[in-house]
Amino acid sequence: MRFYGERWVVIIFAISLLIITFPVMAQNSVTSQSVEVEIYRDGVVHVTQEIVSDEVSTQIEVQLLSVNVENLGVFDQNNLAVDYSLDEQDLVIYSFGASKIQVEYDTNTITNKEKEVWTLLLNTPYNVTVYFPINSTIVYLNGVPKAIDTSNDEIKLQLNPGQWEVSYILQFIIDDQDNQNPIQDGTVVFPLELIILLAGVISITGIAVILFILKKKNRFNIKKTFNENPQLMKEDKEVIEFLVENQGKAFEAEIRKRFPDVPRTSLWRLVKRLEKLEIVEVKKIGLENQVILKK
Numbered sequence: 001m002r003f004y005g006e007r008w009v010v011i012i013f014a015i016s017l018l019i020i021t022f023p024v025m026a027q028n029s030v031t032s033q034s035v036e037v038e039i040y041r042d043g044v045v046h047v048t049q050e051i052v053s054d055e056v057s058t059q060i061e062v063q064l065l066s067v068n069v070e071n072l073g074v075f076d077q078n079n080l081a082v083d084y085s086l087d088e089q090d091l092v093i094y095s096f097g098a099s100k101i102q103v104e105y106d107t108n109t110i111t112n113k114e115k116e117v118w119t120l121l122l123n124t125p126y127n128v129t130v131y132f133p134i135n136s137t138i139v140y141l142n143g144v145p146k147a148i149d150t151s152n153d154e155i156k157l158q159l160n161p162g163q164w165e166v167s168y169i170l171q172f173i174i175d176d177q178d179n180q181n182p183i184q185d186g187t188v189v190f191p192l193e194l195i196i197l198l199a200g201v202i203s204i205t206g207i208a209v210i211l212f213i214l215k216k217k218n219r220f221n222i223k224k225t226f227n228e229n230p231q232l233m234k235e236d237k238e239v240i241e242f243l244v245e246n247q248g249k250a251f252e253a254e255i256r257k258r259f260p261d262v263p264r265t266s267l268w269r270l271v272k273r274l275e276k277l278e279i280v281e282v283k284k285i286g287l288e289n290q291v292i293l294k295k
Contacts, residue, residue: 035124037065038131041170041233042273043111043118046265049103049126053095062091063125066107071265073104106265122164130157132168140167220244220293229277235262235270240279240293248293255291 038046045066053060067088074082074093077100085092093101111120117139122128127146132138132155142165147158157166222240226232232240242258243250250258256267271291274280283290 033062033126035065035126035128036131037122037128039111039120039133040269041133041231042269042276043113044106044108044269045110045120046106047104051093051101051103053099053101056097057095058097060093060095060101062093062103064089064091064103064105065122065124065128066109068109069105069107071104071106071268075102075104076100106269116169117167118170120164120166120168122159122166123162124159124164125161127161128159130159130166132156133170135171136168137171138166138168140165142166220248225279229279235259235266236274239270239274243280243291243293250291251285252289252291 033052034050036048038048040046047065049062051060051062072086074084074091076082076095076098082098082101083094091103093103095101110122111118113119120130122130134153136155138155143162145157145159149156155168220243222237222244225240226237239255239259242255246254252267252271255271256262256264259267262270271280271282274291275282279294281292281294283292
């Protein structure tokens, strides 16, 4: 009887140990993780973390690259939203058997600008691939990266875990379309002979109507806006031209419908960038935001 009693003690101990250790094993069974950092010209950083985990995992703990993040989204292999909780940089994902998790977010706290020099300050526990804006030039690195790729006018660095400081400068991108079509602001130029002829045959009422139409067309001088803001990208100019076509204002939903290929977060950053440059203002009308082009 003593032998069987000791045997049951061993079995119970083994079962208890399994019950205690299984949740721990199931929580953090991450098999691989890749992190990509894309830097935009305005200093906003978009981070994408792809995690491959064991399907028996019930939750996964992930450390984000910044305390302050925006537009955070967590999705599984079927692009379905996954529940999570966030405590500063510590993200707990309730995976419940998902084999692949993708985490995306934006942050503007790991870049700063002093005069013309931008600096990326990164403290990462992961291997990270960093994509710099097109036509960037790196002027300082505090260490030796794992790999450097400079194809297609874009710099890509592969960094090992650790603290990194990378300084870079941006060059203005000149849109060739502006040089090919220098008049794009709706200005109408009449020859002198035509003006004299019209003055003789058009009534005062007709002339008043024409002047009213010309004044309305020239209310928004976007050519002047483009010249005063050479840092504007092609997408910025297209949105400004769309606002002009809509009498200088449009709801964000209308802009998203007009530019369906632009991601929602990229369009949000675009509008914020134009608002910061005082080219547009954003007003809350009901539950929607209206983007208004300033004169």
